[in-house]
Amino acid sequence: MPETIRKITQAEAIREALEQAMTEDERVILIGEGVPDPKGVFGTTSGLQERFGMARVFDMPLAENGMTGICIGAAISGMRPVMVHQRIDFALLCMDQLVNNAAKWHYMFAGQASVPLVVRVIVGRGWGQGPQHAQSLQAMFAHVPGLKVVMPSSGYDAKGMLLAAIRDDNPVIFIEHRWLHGIIDEVPTMPYTVQLDKAAIRRHGKDATIAAFSFMVVEALLAAKALADLGIDLEVIDARAVRPLDMTTIIESVTRTGTLIVADTSWKTGGIAGEVVAGVTETAFNSLRRPPLRVALPDIPAPTSPHLTKDYYPDALHLARAIVNHLGATIPDAELVSRLSRSTPHDIPQREFCGPF
Amino acid sequence: MKHLLISRIESLYHTMLRIRRVEEAIAGHYPMQEMRCPVHLSIGQEAVAAGVCAALRQQDGVFSNHRAHAHYLAKGGSLTAMLAEIYGKAEGCCKGIGGSMHMIDLAAGFLGAVPIVGATVPLAVGAAWAAKLRGEDKVITVFFGDGTFEEGAVYESINFAVLHRLPVLFVCENNLYACYTRLSTRQPDRPIHTVATACGCKAVTADGNDALAVFDAASSAVADLRAGGYPVFLECSTYRWREHCGPNMDDDLDYRPKTEVAAWKAACPVSRLAKILGTLDEGQNFMAHAEREISAEINTAFAGALAGGIPQQTDLPGYLYA
Numbered sequence: 001m002p003e004t005i006r007k008i009t010q011a012e013a014i015r016e017a018l019e020q021a022m023t024e025d026e027r028v029i030l031i032g033e034g035v036p037d038p039k040g041v042f043g044t045t046s047g048l049q050e051r052f053g054m055a056r057v058f059d060m061p062l063a064e065n066g067m068t069g070i071c072i073g074a075a076i077s078g079m080r081p082v083m084v085h086q087r088i089d090f091a092l093l094c095m096d097q098l099v100n101n102a103a104k105w106h107y108m109f110a111g112q113a114s115v116p117l118v119v120r121v122i123v124g125r126g127w128g129q130g131p132q133h134a135q136s137l138q139a140m141f142a143h144v145p146g147l148k149v150v151m152p153s154s155g156y157d158a159k160g161m162l163l164a165a166i167r168d169d170n171p172v173i174f175i176e177h178r179w180l181h182g183i184i185d186e187v188p189t190m191p192y193t194v195q196l197d198k199a200a201i202r203r204h205g206k207d208a209t210i211a212a213f214s215f216m217v218v219e220a221l222l223a224a225k226a227l228a229d230l231g232i233d234l235e236v237i238d239a240r241a242v243r244p245l246d247m248t249t250i251i252e253s254v255t256r257t258g259t260l261i262v263a264d265t266s267w268k269t270g271g272i273a274g275e276v277v278a279g280v281t282e283t284a285f286n287s288l289r290r291p292p293l294r295v296a297l298p299d300i301p302a303p304t305s306p307h308l309t310k311d312y313y314p315d316a317l318h319l320a321r322a323i324v325n326h327l328g329a330t331i332p333d334a335e336l337v338s339r340l341s342r343s344t345p346h347d348i349p350q351r352e353f354c355g356p357f
Numbered sequence: 358m359k360h361l362l363i364s365r366i367e368s369l370y371h372t373m374l375r376i377r378r379v380e381e382a383i384a385g386h387y388p389m390q391e392m393r394c395p396v397h398l399s400i401g402q403e404a405v406a407a408g409v410c411a412a413l414r415q416q417d418g419v420f421s422n423h424r425a426h427a428h429y430l431a432k433g434g435s436l437t438a439m440l441a442e443i444y445g446k447a448e449g450c451c452k453g454i455g456g457s458m459h460m461i462d463l464a465a466g467f468l469g470a471v472p473i474v475g476a477t478v479p480l481a482v483g484a485a486w487a488a489k490l491r492g493e494d495k496v497i498t499v500f501f502g503d504g505t506f507e508e509g510a511v512y513e514s515i516n517f518a519v520l521h522r523l524p525v526l527f528v529c530e531n532n533l534y535a536c537y538t539r540l541s542t543r544q545p546d547r548p549i550h551t552v553a554t555a556c557g558c559k560a561v562t563a564d565g566n567d568a569l570a571v572f573d574a575a576s577s578a579v580a581d582l583r584a585g586g587y588p589v590f591l592e593c594s595t596y597r598w599r600e601h602c603g604p605n606m607d608d609d610l611d612y613r614p615k616t617e618v619a620a621w622k623a624a625c626p627v628s629r630l631a632k633i634l635g636t637l638d639e640g641q642n643f644m645a646h647a648e649r650e651i652s653a654e655i656n657t658a659f660a661g662a663l664a665g666g667i668p669q670q671t672d673l674p675g676y677l678y679a
Contacts, residue, residue: 029490055490061520066479066513073483076468077418078491096510100473101480107676109461109469110452114679146677169679 017162032084064093103146126347130304136266154357155185160194184355205235208259216263222316226339258289373403384604394456399427401598404626408571420477425470434462446665475508504535519557553590565593596621
C-alpha cells in the first residue's frame with residue numbers, strides 16, 4: 001500500500017496514533033476523565049469508544065492518584081494503558097504513584113516487571129487558564145529517573161512519538177501543548193514511530209543555537225525567520241525529549257554556533273532550560289563565545305486576566321528581542337515589532353504559524 | 358471431615374510457625390549488623406497471612422506493604438531469596454536493590470510489596486482489572502494495615518473495584534497502631550469494615566489471631582470472587598508484638614497499655630492452634646517434626662543467603678528502563 005501523507009492537525013494526529021495503537025495491540029486500553037465524552041479531550045479521543053468498545057476505552061472516576069496506581073497495576077499485569085489528563089495540573093495528584101511506583105517498579109524489582117504506561121498530559125496557555133490550568137511541569141517529571149518524558153511539537157512527531165511511547169515498555173509522560181493541537185502538519189497515514197530520545201534540528205543556522213521545548217519551537221521558528229531577514233542566522237533545535245535529554249544534538253550545534261539560547265515553556269528556576277545550560281557548560285564550555293541564555297517564564301504562577309498575561313508568556317517577539325540583546329546586535333526594535341507583531345490577541349494561538357513544521 | 362480439619366490445622370500451624378521462627382531468626386541475626394536495612398517483623402500477626410494465603414491458588418496474586426515477610430512466605434515466596442535480599446545479596450529477590458520492604462516472587466504469585474502506605478492497594482485493583490479484561494481466572498489480594506485505611510488512594514481503589522466488580526480481596530490487618538499512634542487518635546470510633554460496606558464492598562470480619570477463622574472468611578470471599586461477586590473487604594483484628602520497625606520489643610516506650618500487650622500475647626495465633634494439635638498424638642508428632650524441619654530449613658536458608666554473591670553497582674543503570 002503506497003504511503004500517503006496529508007495535512008492534518010496535531011489533535012487528529014494524536015487521535016490517529018491512539019486508533020492505530022489500539023488496532024495493532026489489543027492490550028492497549030485508554031482511560032481518562034472525559035475520554036469518551038462528546039468533546040473527546042479536544043478531539044484526540046473522539047470516536048474511539050465507538051470503535052473499540054467500552055471494554056477498552058473508559059471514562060474514569062475523579063481519582064487521579066488511585067487511578068494511576070490502578071493503571072500501573074494493569075500495566076504490570078499485561079495491559080498497556082494510556083491515561084489522559086486534560087490538564088497537566090491534575091497529574092500532580094498522581095505524583096505518588098508515578099514517582100514511587102511507575103518510575104521504580106522495574107528498577108526496584110531488578111527488572112522482573114515493567115510498567116508500559118503512557119500518561120498524556122496537556123499544557124495550556126492563555127485564554128484565562130490561570131494559576132492551576134496552565135502550568136508546564138516537565139521538569140518535575142524529568143527529575144525522576146525511571147520515567148521517560150517527551151514534549152513533541154510537530155504533528156508528525158506527536159503521532160510517531162505517541163506510537164513509540166505506547167510500544168515502549170516503560171512509563172512515558174507524554175506532554176502535549178494545547179496550542180499545538182490545532183497546528184497542521186504533514187502526517188503519514190500509516191503507523192510509524194519517532195524515537196523518544198532524539199532532538200531534531202528544525203532550522204539550520206550559524207549564529208546561535210536555540211534549543212526549544214514544545215510550543216516554544218513555534219515561537220523560535222517565527223523569531224528565527226524574522227531575524228534571518230535582519231542578518232541573524234539561528235539554528236532551531238526542537239528538543240522533543242525532556243528525559244532523556246538529547247544533549248548530543250544540542251552540544252554538536254553549540255560547537256558550531258558558539259551560542260546557546262534555551263526557550264522553555266516553564267519557569268526558569270529549577271527548570272529544564274537550566275539543565276540544558278548545565279549540560280552544555282559542563283561538556284562544551286570552550287565552545288561558548290558568550291554566556292548561555294534562558295528564555296522562560298518569570299518565577300510567578302500564571303495569572304488569569306489578559307491584562308496580566310500580556311508579557312507573561314514569552315512569544316516570538318519577546319524571544320527575538322532577547323536574542324538581539326544577547327548577541328549585542330544593533331537592530332532597531334521597530335524592525336522586530338514590524339515583523340513579529342501578532343495579528344491575533346496574545347492569549348489565543350497566533351495565525352502566523354499554522355504549520356506544517 | 359475431621360481428618361480434613363486436622364490436616365487444615367496442621368497446614369496453617371506449619372505456615373505460622375515457619376513465619377514465627379523466620380522472624381525470630383531475623384531478630385536474632387539483626388544485631389550482627391549484616392542486615393543493613395529496616396525490618397518490620399510480622400510476629401503476632403501470622404494468622405492473617407496464613408489464613409488468607411491458604412485460601413488462594415498459586416496463580417492468584419498478592420500485594421503487600423512494608424511488613425511483608427509473613428505474606429510473602431505464606432504465599433510461597435522463596436525463603437532463601439527473601440533472606441538474601443535482606444542481607445543485600447545478588448541472590449536476593451530484588452538483587453539487593455529492595456531490601457526487606459520490597460519483596461517479590463512472581464513465580465509464587467507474590468506480585469510486590471512496597472513501603473509507601475497504601476501504594477499497592479490501587480495496584481491490586483489494577484491487576485484484578487487486567488485479569489478481568491484478559492479473562493483470567495484469578496483473584497488478587499492486597500494486605501494493608503489500619504493506617505492505610507486513612508489513605509485517599511484506598512477509597513479511590515475500592516470505588517473503582519466495586520464499580521467494575523473486580524476480583525479483589527482487600528485484607529485489612531487492624532493491629533491498632535500506626536507506628537506508635539493509636540487507632541483512636543487517627544480514626545473516628547466506628548469499625549473500619551463498615552466504611553468499606555458503605556463503599557459497596559461486601560465486608561466481613563475475622564479474629565485475626567485465629568488462622569482457621571481467617572481461612573474460613575477468606576475461602577468464602579475467594580469463592581464469591583471467583584463466581585464474579587463484588588470485591589470483598591476482610592478486616593482482621595490482630596496485634597504486632599515487637600517494635601514497629603526493628604528486631605526488638607519496645608514496650609519500655611509505654612505507648613501501649615501493658616494489659617493490652619499481655620492480652621494479645623495470650624491470644625498468640627501459633628499457640629492457639631498448638632493447643633488444638635496438642636490434644637492429639639498425631640498433632641504432637643506433627644508439631645515436633647515441624648519444629649525440627651523448619652529449624653533445619655532456616656539454618657540452610659541463612660547459610661545460603663550469607664554465602665550469596667555481592668551485587669554489582671555497575672549493574673544498577675541496567676535496571677532503570679525495560
